[in-house]
Amino acid sequence: MKTKRSERIGAMIRILTENPNTLYSYPIFCEMFGAAKSSISEDIASIKSIIEKFGLGQVETVAGAAGGVRFLQNISDEDAHKFLLEICDKLSKEERILPGDFVYTVDVLSNPKYVSKMSEILATKLRKLGADFVITVETKGIPVALMTAKNLGIPLVIARRDNKLSEGPVVTINYESGSSNRLQTMSVAKMAMSQGKKALVIDDFMKGGGTVKGICGIMKEFNVTIVGVGVIIATAEPEQKNISDYYSLITMDGIDKNHNIPILRPTQSLNITI
Amino acid sequence: MKTKRSERIGAMIRILTENPNTLYSYPIFCEMFGAAKSSISEDIASIKSIIEKFGLGQVETVAGAAGGVRFLQNISDEDAHKFLLEICDKLSKEERILPGDFVYTVDVLSNPKYVSKMSEILATKLRKLGADFVITVETKGIPVALMTAKNLGIPLVIARRDNKLSEGPVVTINYESGSSNRLQTMSVAKMAMSQGKKALVIDDFMKGGGTVKGICGIMKEFNVTIVGVGVIIATAEPEQKNISDYYSLITMDGIDKNHNIPILRPTQSLNITI
Known part of the structure; x- marks a missing residue:
């Protein structure tokens, strides 16, 4: 399935925010969207900036083999x-x-x-x-x-x-x-x-x-x-x-x-x- | 606040999915993102297509003065x-x-x-x-x-x-x-x-x-x-x-x-x- 950037960002925001504090590894998203790891990395940088810009929470990335990305509640x-x-x-x-x-x-x-x-x-x-x-x-x-x-x-x-x-x-x-x-x-x-x-x-x-x-x-x-x-x-x-x-x-x-x-x-x- | 399309889509998906079956009027989003109603309309059409394409639920728009948009759970x-x-x-x-x-x-x-x-x-x-x-x-x-x-x-x-x-x-x-x-x-x-x-x-x-x-x-x-x-x-x-x-x-x-x-x-x- 070919996916556009805005599609991946939208879908990932839904998935991450539905399960707060749950770590998702990048390969899960690579497979889901048929995208390269570098694209997913860029998408996640955008997601982090969107979520934090509008005060909707916090996005944390964890480096390394057991790493990934997770959404955290963060009310001001x-x-x-x-x-x-x-x-x-x-x-x-x-x-x-x-x-x-x-x-x-x-x-x-x-x-x-x-x-x-x-x-x-x-x-x-x-x-x-x-x-x-x-x-x-x-x-x-x-x-x-x-x-x-x-x-x-x-x-x-x-x-x-x-x-x-x-x-x-x-x-x-x-x-x-x-x-x-x-x-x-x-x-x-x-x-x-x-x-x-x-x-x-x-x-x-x-x-x-x-x-x-x-x-x-x-x-x-x-x-x-x-x-x-x-x-x-x-x-x-x-x-x-x-x-x-x-x-x-x-x-x-x-x-x-x-x-x-x-x-x-x-x-x-x-x-x-x- | 000047906003990009992918930012608005990402933020709206978070807001809509956090409160399922809750109607949001377009003017709320126009004000939140400093965007024209026509832009928000286009964004919502994209959101609907993203959410439904990836089996993440359903997005329903309601026409008229009391109208707006809402997210609905829709598991297959x-x-x-x-x-x-x-x-x-x-x-x-x-x-x-x-x-x-x-x-x-x-x-x-x-x-x-x-x-x-x-x-x-x-x-x-x-x-x-x-x-x-x-x-x-x-x-x-x-x-x-x-x-x-x-x-x-x-x-x-x-x-x-x-x-x-x-x-x-x-x-x-x-x-x-x-x-x-x-x-x-x-x-x-x-x-x-x-x-x-x-x-x-x-x-x-x-x-x-x-x-x-x-x-x-x-x-x-x-x-x-x-x-x-x-x-x-x-x-x-x-x-x-x-x-x-x-x-x-x-x-x-x-x-x-x-x-x-x-x-x-x-x-x-x-x-x-x-």
Whole structure:
């Protein structure tokens, strides 16, 4: 098949961006487009310049026999901040306040449109940690954890609250949930784990950090290292959480009792590089 | 900003494919690239030809004042079949058989790499139903439901097994689960629903169809119409399920007791157009 330059560039952009953080060797594209390696090299230089010029991400080339090219999410701090302000605004509504000063966030946290962008920020900020897989606990964190895993090109493991037949043999622990002060249970399938890997914890919400501490405990049983923790919303109080190192997109200061609205803001540390 | 043709094509492909089934008006691109509408029109004709030539999807233009261009997933029956054969092969392993003749599928059903492709097939086949949102029941179906919703450019609603504070007021029903023959509970947040919409049910697994029937029941409470049902794996037995119309990617015939492996195959009806 004879291909034009603009065709190759267009098709490669589609393929690379569909599978972020996944290395494609040049010979794959040479074969796909019936083009010489020198042409593909030039195409990839153009792709890199296009993607970066329009702020659509980052294209990385890796030299050598095992080398190739990959697309990486790379949202700017300015765009991230602007997007998070919109989300805070969307959530800061009186009708979202639930009994017990909970805030209704489920519609936003499971809408692919918003979740895509949140996980783009998480992937941009947490990619350097080099995790082998993402772990979350059911249920509300699953959408953002899945999309973050996709953006990082790694698998997702979901810890369950109950022990399910379909999980096979599991390791179970009890832990104290910071937000409900109740003893809770968490199980991870043995078949989902392999020893000595690096895990990135992603969840929707953190108050005391008990759930994340629970995940850390269960990962220890598998000899897995937690390389980082990312959450969408963390509460400002308690300042001292069960874990010290985490990255949050949004900070929740509580409920404004005068105006009866939740107070949320993009987390100040957004531009801190981990 | 002065832009070249190949730059505009590359950048537009990234933007359009990132948000499938989302209409972009031409003036958005005219402004973004400082180009005349006639240039953008030509670019889009090229994009359509590139995407379709390499089997990367479909590009649809809509004429008129409210018109524009959108990208649609469009995997061929041949590619879908080939991919599903791989998945069946991956799952047809002795070590995946669990007590009670369950099959361990969780690793595959939560791996973004596989889930992306499965939801690409579901979106291709079920897009014409014109759903306003996707609904699933926690937990294992959430990844594929989320990605299908993303591919269709619509929101996801997750029904919960337990009544959670964070969901706000809910509607709850009891239903009989086909696979466990137990009475189960399902709740949907009132704030996640609006009257008179069209829902597409997506789940990971169907045996008797009790869970899907439960979803249909709860949707009726909200005056929501179920326009279709898509699942990853459906069991061949019982042939008579609680719902008659559904679309499955893979059929599970049971366990081969001689070779001690699960028997799975791409569903024959794959190329039936709904």
